[in-house]
Structures are given as C-alpha cells and as structure tokens.
Amino acid sequence: MKLKCLSFILLFLAGCNMPDVKTGKSLSYHFDAPAKIWEETFPLGNGRLGLMPDGGVETENIVLNEISMWSGSKQDTDNPQAYYSLAQIRRLLFEGRNDEAQELMYNTFVCKGEGSGQGQGANVPYGSYQLLGNFVLDYDYQDAADSISAYRRELNLDNAIATASFKKGKVNYGREVFTSFADDLGVIRLTADADRALNFSFGMNRPEHYQVTADGNDLLMQGQLPDGVDTLEMKGLRYASRVRVLLPKGGTVTPGDSMISVHNASEAILLVSMATDYFDKDPDGKVASLLANAEKKDYASLKKAHVAAYRSLFGRVELDLGRSSREDLPMDERLAAFNEDHNDPSLGALYFQFGRYLLISSTRVGLLPPNLQGLWCNTINTPWNGDYHLNINLQMNHWPAEVTNLSELHLPLVEWTKKQVASGERTAKAYYNARGWVTHILGNVWEFTAPGEHPSWGATNTSAAWLCEHLYMHYLYTLDKEYLKEVYPVLKGASLFFVDMLVEDPRNKYLVTAPTTSPENGYKLPNGHTAHICAGSTMDNQIVRELFTNTIEAAGILGIDSDFAGELSAKRARLMPTTIGQDGRIMEWLEPYEETEPHHRHVSHLYGLYPGNEISMEQTPELAEAARKSLIARGDKSTGWSMAWKINFWARLHDGDHAYKLLADLLRPCVDRKTNMTNGGGTYPNLFCAHPPFQIDGNFGGCAGIAEMLVQSQTGRIELLPALPSAWKSGSFKGLKVRGGGEVSAKWSEGQLTEAGLKALVTDTFRIKLPANSANMSIKINQKSVSLPVVDGMLVVDLQAGDQLGLMF
Incomplete structure (x- = not known):
C-alpha cells in the first residue's frame, strides 16, 4: 500500500458535531464469592508490577508479579556447524x-544447548518468566463464628481498582487494591466500620529461592534466581519486595521473624514495593525509595494520582453497543x-x-x-x-x-x-x-x-x-x-x-x-x-x-x-x-x-x-x-x-x-x-x-x-462500520484511530451510520468511504457548513492538522 493512500487519516472526535458516547454504568465486572482458582482473581498492573487478589475472607492471597522477573541469562545459542x-x-x-x-x-x-527446555526453561539458560511471590494476609475476626453476608468483589476498568466488601456479624469490611500508575507500587487499603475491628497478619513467600525477614515494621523478601549455567549457586537475576503498613486511625504493629501483625485498627494502608536488577542494579534501594516517596502521601492522594495517570490512557476511547439486562450478574453467570x-x-x-x-x-x-x-x-x-x-x-x-x-x-x-x-x-x-x-x-x-x-x-x-x-x-x-x-x-x-x-x-x-x-x-x-x-x-x-x-x-x-x-x-x-x-x-x-x-x-x-x-x-x-x-x-x-x-x-x-x-x-x-x-x-x-x-x-x-x-x-x-454485526443494531464509539495519525468517532441506529466525526492530526488529503445513505449528508469543518464533492462514494477532503470534520447522514 502506498503511503500517499495511507495518509488519509481522519479523526472523528466529539466536538465535531458528535454527541458524547453514553455508556451508562461504569465499566466493571464482579463476583459474589472469593476466587476458588487463580483464573477467577482480578489482574491489576501498572506496566511494571502486578497484583492479583483472590478476595479471601479468612485468608487472602495476592499474587505478586514484576515484568522483568526472569530466570536464565544471556548465552551463545548459535550452532557453528x-x-x-x-x-x-x-x-x-x-x-x-x-x-x-x-x-x-x-x-x-x-x-546450541537446551533451547527453551521444551517449555520448561526455569533452570536452563533460556529461563522462564516467574511470579515474584505471594502476599498472604490472615484475618483475625473478633467472633470467627459470625456469618458472612453481602459479599461482593469487583474490578472497575474506569479506575483500575479492585474492591471487595462483605459483612461479618455486625461489621462491614472493605478492601481496595490498585497498582499505582503514579507512584509505581501496589496499594492495599483495608477498612472496618467498627472501631478496633481490623486485626490481621501478613507474610510473603514463593515456591523457591527466597528469604523473608522483618525489617523494623517492614516485611522484606529477597532472593536470586538461577542463571541456568551454574546449578550449584544462584547467579541470576536478583529481586526484592518490601511491604510497609500504615495505620491512619490507630492500631499497633508487631513484627515477627517472618511476618507482621496488626491489631486493633479500623483502617490499614499496605504499600507493596517490588523490583529486580534487570533494569535497576540496586533493587533493594529501588523498593525502599518508592516506599519513602509514597508514605508521605495520604490514601486519597495516592488514589487520586493513580486514577488520573491511568485515565490519561484508558479514557481516550469510549464504546457503547447498547445496554443489557445481564450487567448485574456475576461474571461467571453472565x-x-x-x-x-x-x-x-x-x-x-x-x-x-x-x-x-x-x-x-x-x-x-x-x-x-x-x-x-x-x-x-x-x-x-x-x-x-x-x-x-x-x-x-x-x-x-x-x-x-x-x-x-x-x-x-x-x-x-x-x-x-x-x-x-x-x-x-x-x-x-x-x-x-x-x-x-x-x-x-x-x-x-x-x-x-x-x-x-x-x-x-x-x-x-x-x-x-x-x-x-x-x-x-x-x-x-x-x-x-x-x-x-x-x-x-x-x-x-x-x-x-x-x-x-x-x-x-x-x-x-x-x-x-x-x-x-x-x-x-x-x-x-x-x-x-x-x-x-x-x-x-x-x-x-x-x-x-x-x-x-x-x-x-x-x-x-x-x-x-x-x-x-x-x-x-x-x-x-x-x-x-x-x-x-x-x-x-x-x-x-x-x-x-x-x-x-x-x-x-x-x-x-x-x-x-x-x-x-x-x-x-x-x-x-x-x-x-x-x-x-x-x-x-x-x-x-x-x-x-x-x-x-x-x-x-x-x-x-x-x-x-x-x-x-x-x-x-x-x-x-x-x-x-x-x-x-x-x-x-x-x-x-x-x-x-x-x-x-x-x-x-x-x-x-x-x-x-x-x-x-x-x-x-x-x-x-x-471505512466506518465495515463489519457491523446485526447484534449491535445501535451504538456509538469515540477515539479509535486510523492509519496516518487520525482518530474517528461514529454513531449508528438500526445498523445505519447517522453521524461521524474526524480530527486530522496531520495536514493531508483524506478519503472516507461513505455509506449508502449519504445522499442528504451534511458536512461541517470546524463547525462551519461546507460543500465537498463525492466521487464514486468517496469523500475526499483537504484538512490542516487540527481541523475537525463532522458528517451527518
């Protein structure tokens, strides 16, 4: 395809006579019980580190990930023969x-050598991507026999936050977890609506190659992975994870040998910092620095900064394909x-x-x-x-x-x-x-x-x-x-x-x-x-x-x-x-x-x-x-x-x-x-x-x-709506991109395109294939009505960078 053809880039933006996309409810899904398998847990990540909470009531496991957590090492794999x-x-x-x-x-x-280990490369030079570890919380309730009601855990895509809430006895418990896009660590908030009702302990582990110690009121896990060459001594990637607990409303912290206990709190903020030496040669210093910066901020500030940074990416595109009566079902049932x-x-x-x-x-x-x-x-x-x-x-x-x-x-x-x-x-x-x-x-x-x-x-x-x-x-x-x-x-x-x-x-x-x-x-x-x-x-x-x-x-x-x-x-x-x-x-x-x-x-x-x-x-x-x-x-x-x-x-x-x-x-x-x-x-x-x-x-x-x-x-x-299924009779989208640097929006009803918008990010000639119902189409550029030729069902328009085109059918 010739570049000249490909540069027909148009951005159909809201602002070009395009109505806002109304998606109704927030983008989220939920379950009415804790996860029974890993594939029911919620994935949270900020591009570097990840958390996957299972929402357990008595014991909660949160899988920890870091994007560079690889065993193995560089090697000469070329066969000279x-x-x-x-x-x-x-x-x-x-x-x-x-x-x-x-x-x-x-x-x-x-x-040359063992290659990928037939897909089992953790202990050969090829290596394997691995979990960093498990963060385990054991909760101690004042009356363990109290029943659980109103359980709900949810992943909200609008703000990249996982929540869990339930009532045990007369106390309402809440959890919020996110991987901060702004402060680059995991943040876990635990709350109870009764004074001194929050009591728990936490530890970290992984299947191998780790050591956990309490460092003051922090919990620290460190280790080194095999490089696949020296099988007797760990010489591969080094990693560290440090967890710090903050108690904004009081309570006590008691460190043990390899775990930390919290008593008599009604709110706890857990900051989870992780790093390897793949990018940062001092992972211990990296995790400590991130924690030092984050603990200076209150929870509301951490959350606000995270949501703003995340939405700068996620908020660029909206899609409405219609409402459904099943939106309130737990995802497995849906x-x-x-x-x-x-x-x-x-x-x-x-x-x-x-x-x-x-x-x-x-x-x-x-x-x-x-x-x-x-x-x-x-x-x-x-x-x-x-x-x-x-x-x-x-x-x-x-x-x-x-x-x-x-x-x-x-x-x-x-x-x-x-x-x-x-x-x-x-x-x-x-x-x-x-x-x-x-x-x-x-x-x-x-x-x-x-x-x-x-x-x-x-x-x-x-x-x-x-x-x-x-x-x-x-x-x-x-x-x-x-x-x-x-x-x-x-x-x-x-x-x-x-x-x-x-x-x-x-x-x-x-x-x-x-x-x-x-x-x-x-x-x-x-x-x-x-x-x-x-x-x-x-x-x-x-x-x-x-x-x-x-x-x-x-x-x-x-x-x-x-x-x-x-x-x-x-x-x-x-x-x-x-x-x-x-x-x-x-x-x-x-x-x-x-x-x-x-x-x-x-x-x-x-x-x-x-x-x-x-x-x-x-x-x-x-x-x-x-x-x-x-x-x-x-x-x-x-x-x-x-x-x-x-x-x-x-x-x-x-x-x-x-x-x-x-x-x-x-x-x-x-x-x-x-x-x-x-x-x-x-x-x-x-x-x-x-x-x-x-x-x-x-x-x-x-x-x-x-x-x-x-x-x-x-x-x-x-071409807008080139393969619209009959199941999506009416809808709208905003913010999708096309080749050449443009962004498009559209609205349709009963399968027919009714409105479209475009913003040109480059100065060029743009071509749009028009739908069959375009005989009475009206055109605006930068909110002003214009008349443009249509040849063989194609609208050709010259736009300057920043110009906005609106079409009504």
Whole structure:
C-alpha cells in the first residue's frame, strides 16, 4: 500500500458535531464469592508490577508479579556447524525429499544447548518468566463464628481498582487494591466500620529461592534466581519486595521473624514495593525509595494520582453497543448466560475495554512488552516459559495498540525488537551465512534468536520480518519521520537477511525461503510421511513481500537507499504470489500438500488478509473469496487466540455476523462452575483468554477484532462500520484511530451510520468511504457548513492538522 493512500487519516472526535458516547454504568465486572482458582482473581498492573487478589475472607492471597522477573541469562545459542548442512537441506527439499531434509535438520539446524527446555526453561539458560511471590494476609475476626453476608468483589476498568466488601456479624469490611500508575507500587487499603475491628497478619513467600525477614515494621523478601549455567549457586537475576503498613486511625504493629501483625485498627494502608536488577542494579534501594516517596502521601492522594495517570490512557476511547439486562450478574453467570443466548451487547463493549485495560496494565514505555501472559503468572515454570513466541503471539499482543489509541504502548515492542538485532546478526551468519538479522520462533529477555530445539516449530525464520511490520505500522499511524529514521536500519537489516537468504527453487524458478515452515502445521507427502519443513510457504511470501514493500516505502520517505530499494523490488517480483488451489482455497504451501490437521489453530497462509493487507474485498475479490473458503474449511472453534484471530479475518471479509459468532465462541466459559475443570479454548471467569491454559494474546486479538468490525483503514481509505454485526443494531464509539495519525468517532441506529466525526492530526488529503445513505449528508469543518464533492462514494477532503470534520447522514 502506498503511503500517499495511507495518509488519509481522519479523526472523528466529539466536538465535531458528535454527541458524547453514553455508556451508562461504569465499566466493571464482579463476583459474589472469593476466587476458588487463580483464573477467577482480578489482574491489576501498572506496566511494571502486578497484583492479583483472590478476595479471601479468612485468608487472602495476592499474587505478586514484576515484568522483568526472569530466570536464565544471556548465552551463545548459535550452532557453528549449522550452515554446513544448509546446502544439503535445500537440495533434499528441491528433490521433494522433505522428510529427509527435516530429519537432517533435527540433527544439525537447531540451537546450541537446551533451547527453551521444551517449555520448561526455569533452570536452563533460556529461563522462564516467574511470579515474584505471594502476599498472604490472615484475618483475625473478633467472633470467627459470625456469618458472612453481602459479599461482593469487583474490578472497575474506569479506575483500575479492585474492591471487595462483605459483612461479618455486625461489621462491614472493605478492601481496595490498585497498582499505582503514579507512584509505581501496589496499594492495599483495608477498612472496618467498627472501631478496633481490623486485626490481621501478613507474610510473603514463593515456591523457591527466597528469604523473608522483618525489617523494623517492614516485611522484606529477597532472593536470586538461577542463571541456568551454574546449578550449584544462584547467579541470576536478583529481586526484592518490601511491604510497609500504615495505620491512619490507630492500631499497633508487631513484627515477627517472618511476618507482621496488626491489631486493633479500623483502617490499614499496605504499600507493596517490588523490583529486580534487570533494569535497576540496586533493587533493594529501588523498593525502599518508592516506599519513602509514597508514605508521605495520604490514601486519597495516592488514589487520586493513580486514577488520573491511568485515565490519561484508558479514557481516550469510549464504546457503547447498547445496554443489557445481564450487567448485574456475576461474571461467571453472565458468561454462562451468554453461551446460551448471545443477546448481551454491552458484554462486547466490556470485553473490548478489558483488552485495552490489559494492554495498559501489562506494558509501559521504557520497559518490556507484554509476554504470553501479559505480566501475570502464578508459577515458576510459567506455561511456554511465559516468553515471547514470535510466530504470532507477541505480535497479536500489540494488535490493539494503534487502533485503540494506545500508540505509545507499541514502543516497548519496538525497543525490544531493536535489542534483538545484534544477536540476530550473529544467528544470520551462523545458520545462513547471510547479512542482516534474523530471529526465529523463540524470544526472551536474554536476546535468544537461534532456531528452537525442534525444527517442526522452531525453524520459522520470518519472525524478524513480522516484528518489522509492527515497527512500520507505528509509523503509519503517527507519520513520525524522526521515529522512522530511528527504526529504518532495523527494517533494512531484516530485508538484507532475505536478500541473501532467498534462493531459487529450480522446480518453479521462484525465490523461496528454504528451509522454513508454515508455523506449526504439518502436511502429508506422497510417500505417506508427515513433514513440517518446506521450501517456501505462503505466509513467508506474504511477510517477506510486505517487509520489502515497507522498506522500499520507508527509504523513499527518507530519501535514501534508492539502489537498495531497487534490489528489493526486483527480489519481490520473484516471490510466488498468493495462489488459489484447485479446491478454491488459498494454498498454504508452494505445492498442493494435504494438511495433517485440517482444523489446525494456525491459519498462517491468511496473513495477507490480517494483519497484512494483501487480500481485500475491494482490491482482490477472488483472493478474498478463496480466503473465505479457507476459513470455512479450517473451522471456527479452536484455541482461544486462534478464534480471536478469526474474528479479525471475518471482519476484513466484511462479514460482521460471522465475526460476532467467533466472538461468542471466544467468550465461551471454559471452566466448569462445579468442578473448576477447564475444557477447551474460550474465556476464564475473570475474562482471561484460555488457550488453554491462559494466554493473553486471545484477549488482545479479540479486542482488536471488535475494533476491526467498527473501523478499517488498511486500504488507504477510512471505512466506518465495515463489519457491523446485526447484534449491535445501535451504538456509538469515540477515539479509535486510523492509519496516518487520525482518530474517528461514529454513531449508528438500526445498523445505519447517522453521524461521524474526524480530527486530522496531520495536514493531508483524506478519503472516507461513505455509506449508502449519504445522499442528504451534511458536512461541517470546524463547525462551519461546507460543500465537498463525492466521487464514486468517496469523500475526499483537504484538512490542516487540527481541523475537525463532522458528517451527518
């Protein structure tokens, strides 16, 4: 897509004749009992640290997380012998002996060492993301036999605060918990409406590698994680957590050896400070400094500053899809009801905003991107090491960033990507004797770029190119040339790798990636064997074509590297185009192989439909129809993140009802309310997405899919309500963004667009696809009525930065 087309960026803001979005009740969900499983607890986070309270009455456990809490260490993972087998692997692939090529790769073309530990990397150099610990409160009630009534715990997305309240005997107890966006620590407030009725003790623990001591009236937990190299001595990351209790209305504090007790209070403020030495070489000093600053403030000031800082991000977007009679149900009951009857429009709006809440809560400028679980985990060996899987999962985590007006939350991924380049250059040389940089499926905080330990999934080599799509996407939404100058060398390096790595397939004369995969999917060979390794795949071609196109465009914008751009253009022309097979579907490989799993969770050959823009209803209708047939053959129900991806596919195909059907599948309650057993992909009671187990990418993919149903701009024009489902007959939104630096708002009734608004953040020409009911449309720019030509259903308007456009239909 040409930049000139992409710069049609419009912001439809309230203020441009747009009414406020009325969402009615606050955005929140609740339960009427304490959490029985971790997946019922509330996720709180400020991008660096996280708390997950379970709301227990007698004993409450709050899981503590810190975004950099990783075991492992940097290591040399490149196999120096790998390149010597590359020519033979390619020869076998070109002779159709793919199974033999794969077997050779098992022995030679893998990382050096133990790799990810087969997903159990806590004690190998690859490492694992881990919980920091558990904060445990034991409550002592004056009459333990008193009954509990009026129990309610709630997560409010408007202010990022979790609350719990209940009555025990004659005393009302209340709790508020938040992770401060302003003061960078956890804050817990405990109250009782009877004098001296608050009595409790608290401690900290984790499964291993920790020591807890009382330091005055503070409780301190410290430790060091294994680096995976020295198994006899802890030499890895150091961490610390310090808790301080404040009693504004009196009471006593009694320290013990490894716990603190509080007696005869009616209010207690607990400040929880955590840090590792990943970013701060003195974690003990860091936690102490944060506490010293926070304890100078009263609770009201801490809360006010937190809410203001959080809302500066969360408050940018509003969405109203209608009210529902089920809004007062506990979330587990509401999900169960939705599974039986999908008529609950406000649940879709809540889920959308929950996705934005999770992104705001799990990453922060200057820190790390969200991992497979955001920043929330409750184990040492987090599933799949809680790492950065690069064949879709880390990328999906960032699909909502631009369109839902959280553009700066893309930057941690940008910075993480830049840090992979040096290691990726060494890997490119070792395995492919290529210039530039490459990374494969596995990513961690230790710059691991080699292939994984098993070629069937670990040999995907287009991950760096996919990451570069995000680097360029951030530019398309911001048009920040200084930023583009900064990231252009990363795009160029990724392109340079493929300039060297692509090789001609003698069977068809196309340039192909060899060896490679279509991520994690296998196919049947004529000899009956199953293989994963191949020469070229449709996804590879789509991603490399996109990378070359973006790099060419970036070079043109910056006025540099014209010769290199010409070389990329010539290489791009020799890639196999996305091809329709005899069965009418998009071919997944360069040859018409039969997939071993027809309903495989990865749908990689449709990358060009989403998140790419190679396939569209307007510009490539035949490919769009083939993509539709491919999706039907693949099926709807799958793992959680796969269903989220399919929401976006169907939205791009302008089929809102099918996209909504996938959203309903994604929201299927996957935990049996009686046994607490998980069954298949869907949604946990606390709205976490189930792969299973929990993977946060499904939440982010679902959030992005809802936005995709409401606005699209990937074809160089803005289209409002391109995939509106019949379930959302009337509604409104404000603050969604489109490519080129704009923000859009809209209102509709009975499925028809009635009002729209736009603010241009850059001076440019903007294009809007108008709905069929636009014959009597009125137009205002900066509140003044104007007349503009409409050509072929397209409104074209020149705006200066800051201009506001309003449309009435």
